[in-house]
Amino acid sequence: MSFEKMMKELKKEYIENLPDKISKIENFHNKKDVDGLLTAFHQLKGTGKTYGVPEVSTLGKIVEFACKKNKNVFEIVPKGITLLKKIEQNRKKGNEYLIESDQDYLEIKKLAA
Numbered sequence: 001m002s003f004e005k006m007m008k009e010l011k012k013e014y015i016e017n018l019p020d021k022i023s024k025i026e027n028f029h030n031k032k033d034v035d036g037l038l039t040a041f042h043q044l045k046g047t048g049k050t051y052g053v054p055e056v057s058t059l060g061k062i063v064e065f066a067c068k069k070n071k072n073v074f075e076i077v078p079k080g081i082t083l084l085k086k087i088e089q090n091r092k093k094g095n096e097y098l099i100e101s102d103q104d105y106l107e108i109k110k111l112a113a
Helices: 003-030 034-050 054-069 073-092 103-112
Strands: none
Touching: 003 034, 003 073, 034 054, 034 073, 054 073, 054 103, 073 103
């Protein structure tokens, strides 16, 4: 198997596993577990680019920052969950998702600043 084919398969698996990651984030949010949210978004920050889904890393970075500063976390996370679902839906169709123009992302940036 070529490297490109292997990376394409890993990317597909990563996208297929996003609903599980989202579910874990929802559980951390429901429990008001900032440390769990910090870890989950830190992992997304690190893995998104690696698997060819850089918008996940972009989102992970900003939400991780908000969690570290404990700044508006419980306002930000629901918007982050919505954004992750949009990313997943678009990626399953083979499309990238440009989060920089998404209203939820813009609100997250404002709340995290």
